[in-house]
Amino acid sequence: MLKKNNKYYIEFIGAHGAGKSFLCKGIAKQQPLHSFNIIHPSNVRRPKLHFILSCPIIAIKNIKHILFVISYFFYYTKLKIINLKVLRSLLKMIILHQYYYRFNYDILLKDDMLHMLQRIVFKPKIEIETAFKAYFTHFSYLYDGLVFVCIDQDTIKERFKYRFKGKSESFKNIRKLIHERAFHQSKILRKVISSQNLTPFILVDGTNDLQMNSDKIISFINNKIIRK
Numbered sequence: 001m002l003k004k005n006n007k008y009y010i011e012f013i014g015a016h017g018a019g020k021s022f023l024c025k026g027i028a029k030q031q032p033l034h035s036f037n038i039i040h041p042s043n044v045r046r047p048k049l050h051f052i053l054s055c056p057i058i059a060i061k062n063i064k065h066i067l068f069v070i071s072y073f074f075y076y077t078k079l080k081i082i083n084l085k086v087l088r089s090l091l092k093m094i095i096l097h098q099y100y101y102r103f104n105y106d107i108l109l110k111d112d113m114l115h116m117l118q119r120i121v122f123k124p125k126i127e128i129e130t131a132f133k134a135y136f137t138h139f140s141y142l143y144d145g146l147v148f149v150c151i152d153q154d155t156i157k158e159r160f161k162y163r164f165k166g167k168s169e170s171f172k173n174i175r176k177l178i179h180e181r182a183f184h185q186s187k188i189l190r191k192v193i194s195s196q197n198l199t200p201f202i203l204v205d206g207t208n209d210l211q212m213n214s215d216k217i218i219s220f221i222n223n224k225i226i227r228k
Contacts, residue, residue, distance in 0.1 A: 016179045046099075
């Protein structure tokens with residue numbers, strides 16, 4: 001039995017519709033590492049009032065990271081509603097990440113900051129790869145491991161139709177623009193992740209079945225993170 005002496009955080013990355021949440025939830029449900037409690041945020045019962053009361057203290061303790069994200073958006077991104085929404089989400093994720101440490105788990109699986117980063121509309125002439133590297137380097141201390149879920153554009157289009165079936169055309173058109181930008185920028189982010197040596201990472205095929213990818217990811221967690 002492996003000694004449990006840490007809380008591990010594994011972030012899942014990939015284009016929208018790649019199957020990141022499906023994988024996280026599936027692995028957490030299976031609990032394949034029987035001596036380790038694996039969770040996804042959907043498993044955490046987070047009392048709203050408790051979270052609200054905890055936010056100010058967590059924000060103060062992480063003020064340098066909050067200021068980094070704000071300055072990052074000021075320097076790299078256009079002033080657009082979508083960027084303001086992403087900024088709000090990233091600031092909330094800084095707080096949430098620290099908040100989750102209070103709960104009982106050994107391994108947290110989540111699609112989080114890097115997933116949202118792919119939505120950004122950058123300023124003209126900004127080298128997106130450089131921008132992604134700057135963000136990842138700053139927050140690499142958070143990650144014990146990274147799982148990049150690869151997917152082709154045709155599969156994403158089919159999943160898009162299924163996911164937003166019944167939605168209005170205006171809604172679909174807005175989401176389509178976001179998904180297409182995220183798909184393009186996910187390829188750049190994949191290059192950044194694949195070329196760095198700060199955090200262990202693995203690439204998986206989002207079209208494979210759950211069990212195949214689950215086995216591959218658990219082997220990666222076991223051998224590259226827990227036993228390292």
